[in-house]
Amino acid sequence: MRALPVGDRALLVELTDGDEAGALHAELLRRRAAGLLPAIREIVPAARTVLLDGLDGPERFARELAQWDIPALHARVQDAIEVPVRYDGPDLADVAALWQVPEEEVVRIHSAAEFRVAFCGFSPGFGYLTGLPQRYAVPRRATPRTSVPAGSLALAGPYTGVYPRSSPGGWQLIGTTDTVLWDPARESAALLSPGTRVRFVPERAGIRR
Amino acid sequence: MTDRAFAVVRAGALTTVQDLGRPGHAHLGVPRSGALDPQSAGLVNRLVGNPPRAAVLETTLNGCVLRPRCAVTVAVGGAPCSVTVDGRPVAWGAPVRIAAGSLLEAGPAVRGVRSYVAFAGGIAVDPALGSRSTDLLSGLGPPPLTDGSVLPLGKPAGPPARLDGGVPWPAPPAELVLRVRFGPRADWFTDAALNTLTRAAYRVSSASNRIGLRTEGPCLERALPGELPSEGMVLGAVQVPPDGCPVVFLADHPTTGGYPVLAVVDERDLAAAAQAVPGTPVRFVPVRSARSAGYDSGVP
Structure with missing residues (x-):
């Protein structure tokens, strides 16, 4: 430290x-x-x-x-928030190619992981989630999109994130959620604040094929 | 014509609603926002009898024209400018009672950048996360004023303050002196870069905005290439993007970033930074020894 x-x-x-x-x-x-x-x-x-x-x-x-005794981070007793997702993003095939697995396997791996909101940034309520093994880190898109739809589930580097609102973005889009990530009128404006545990749950009808 | 509201006749280059901002939400990615010159915003509020938290208008360079729909006490301060009511000059930096339907004009800034317009009762747009400030980075709060829009006013809290003998308005700076403390990432720059920052002549760039005061001048050379993993950013952080010219973070700055922060400007100097017109000379003056090391935390 x-x-x-x-x-x-x-x-x-x-x-x-x-x-x-x-x-x-x-x-x-x-x-x-x-x-x-x-x-x-x-x-x-x-x-x-x-x-x-x-x-x-x-x-x-x-x-x-410097005198503090800081307990290591371990899985909280706290339950993970479940975020329903359709794994239908336009970059799902590219991510499958980068991971060298079929698309169905991307869905299985991603939805099996338990994520933690490491921090927020970029825009209000945008969480940087960790939880995927390092070997699944992916680069950003070579050309960022000028507009990424709100609710897009995306990957970049070691992180998973969900765009709280439509904005430019360079992350790899693998899915979509209807869950509202950010609502300033809500008592907890951000669904995902640092430390929150998260699971992504596939919506059956949304899986391709 | 008697409802508590005002219409925007001419919005000006950029006029926004501002109060004390929304500190305490940086961990959610929410910028602090708030008036860039909080002293001036506080003074115009006092002049019309408002509490410090009341929302005011912040103009940019060329003022604005407004038409209150009710009789109301107003005050214009911050960057000096002409103030007229129905075309007749009235006092700048003082409370003025105006009739419903009259035309209030805050003219272009004679010196400085940002004038502040307070209405007794404050601007009563809906708050977001406890603040009515327009945040230009994240889009929180009301949008910037547009011609023809109508904004609500609150109920006056008390009588206008009697500030006999005038109000101590700080003059917009002819030269902007920014006291800096080096760190947290001074070790990402060469010794030459540290000397350059504190000795070279920088000027305020016209690309400055509510997010940051951009400067033009010699490039600051990096000792380490690349970017840092994202880390938290503070108000006044002197961040150095790839073009090598320092940017001083103002109220709408991003909460995290990856460009190394060479130094941090004393918060008390940021109101002057917000009033420095493009082209103003800038001097960065170190207040501690260069290259302050980390505090010894006693942990290997």
């Missing part, structure tokens, strides 16, 4: 990988819920860092953080 200063009121805590970042994030939330944290305006996990922004005395907090 390495804590880097970010201006005078923030710390960027760098960890070795996403699981460690997720473990620190979970511990921060546990301690905040228990009233054991100083006021921190934003706790922002990312690929292998956690940003603590809006914090008085970041140096002191960095020293305190």
